Amino acid sequence: xxxxxPGFADPVLGAQSCFRAILEAMxxxxxxxxxxxxxxxxxxxxxxxxxxxxxxxxxxxPVWTDAGRAAEDWLRFHAGCPLxxxxxxxxxxxxxxxxxxxxxxxxxxxxxxxxxxxxxxxxRTLAETVGWKLTGPGIETEHRLxxxxxxxxxxxxxxxxxxxxxxxxxxxxxxxxxxAALPRTTRIEEA
Amino acid sequence: xxxxxxxxxxxxxxxxxxAPPLPAATRLRGPETGLVMARGRQGGDGAPxxxxxxxxxxxxVRDAEGRVGHAYVAGRDQRQAELxxxxxxAxxxxxxxxxxxxxxxxxxxxxxxxRAAAMAAxxxxxxxxxxxxxxxx
Numbered sequence: 001x002x003x004x005x006p007g008f009a010d011p012v013l014g015a016q017s018c019f020r021a022i023l024e025a026m027x028x029x030x031x032x033x034x035x036x037x038x039x040x041x042x043x044x045x046x047x048x049x050x051x052x053x054x055x056x057x058x059x060x061x062p063v064w065t066d067a068g069r070a071a072e073d074w075l076r077f078h079a080g081c082p083l084x085x086x087x088x089x090x091x092x093x094x095x096x097x098x099x100x101x102x103x104x105x106x107x108x109x110x111x112x113x114x115x116x117x118x119x120x121x122x123x124r125t126l127a128e129t130v131g132w133k134l135t136g137p138g139i140e141t142e143h144r145l146x147x148x149x150x151x152x153x154x155x156x157x158x159x160x161x162x163x164x165x166x167x168x169x170x171x172x173x174x175x176x177x178x179x180a181a182l183p184r185t186t187r188i189e190e191a
Numbered sequence: 192x193x194x195x196x197x198x199x200x201x202x203x204x205x206x207x208x209x210a211p212p213l214p215a216a217t218r219l220r221g222p223e224t225g226l227v228m229a230r231g232r233q234g235g236d237g238a239p240x241x242x243x244x245x246x247x248x249x250x251x252v253r254d255a256e257g258r259v260g261h262a263y264v265a266g267r268d269q270r271q272a273e274l275x276x277x278x279x280x281a282x283x284x285x286x287x288x289x290x291x292x293x294x295x296x297x298x299x300x301x302x303x304x305x306r307a308a309a310m311a312a313x314x315x316x317x318x319x320x321x322x323x324x325x326x327x328x
Contacts, residue, residue, distance in 0.1 A: 003257075004219055004253055004259055005253075006217060006218060006219050007220065077220070
């Protein structure tokens with residue numbers, strides 16, 4: 001417990017502005033949003049990953065994470081969320097190392113597709129204007145996004161994730177203070 | 192903690208003036224005020240019963256040496272919650288503990304015991320002896 005650091009400097013405004021950033025990112029897939037409000041996120045989380053978890057997770061959302069003891073204690077204290085051992089049981093997943101395969105996560109059902117998991121992945125870098133071509137709802141023509149630090153077969157997993165629509169997993173990519181979202185409707189093509 | 196929870200913020204601060212200074216602390220959470228459901232037991236099997244919500248203020252702090260202190264107090268006294276949390280952290284330090292117990296906790300406990308005794312004495316004066324006839328016989 002001695003490693004515990006504060007959460008949002010201003011809990012209400014911090015969570016609201018982070019929620020707005022996530023909403024914006026989900027509405028415009030691939031656009032980068034900058035998140036602030038947490039001075040000392042627990043290692044190895046970046047500001048965006050930590051803020052996203054504090055904004056979205058609460059006592060009703062089981063969380064899975066591979067981020068280690070300090071981050072688990074921090075999440076349990078500030079978000080009050082139950083931590084689960086199996087990725088399939090989690091509503092939110094926070095991956096900092098190797099991300100769990102999308103097909104193993106909660107997919108929701110045809111009647112209740114919103115009961116699927118949201119995967120938050122801390123990646124090395126995020127950049128716009130180069131890389132993947134994103135198309136789909138929320139993108140007028142196409143949007144470019146470059147991500148370093150995802151598994152090599154991510155695009156294959158993503159294509160399989162899209163085939164199950166309306167079931168499927170949504171992904172939030174974070175790198176330091178930046179975040180970008182890939183909702184399940186987005187098509188990704190290799191550049 | 193029970194003694195700090197029953198003392199108000201001003202009383203704790205007044206005692207702290209006479210005590211060795213508390214270590215600097217950063218706020219981990221709060222002080223913030225919210226509602227908690229107070230539950231009781233009811234019936235022969237003691238099933239939980241939601242008695243009602245009460246106002247509670249909580250605070251968690253971490254001092255410079257990494258000790259974490261928590262406090263939940265009834266009411267909206269944020270100063271009380273923060274001081275109680277800082278004292279909770281400081282009392283974990285075996286070096287500081289005896290001086291703080293002597294300067295803060297024991298006087299507060301004595302004042303509370305005195306107040307409770309005064310209340311009990313006032314109540315005792317109005318005691319009704321229902322079985323007077325039995326003892327008079």
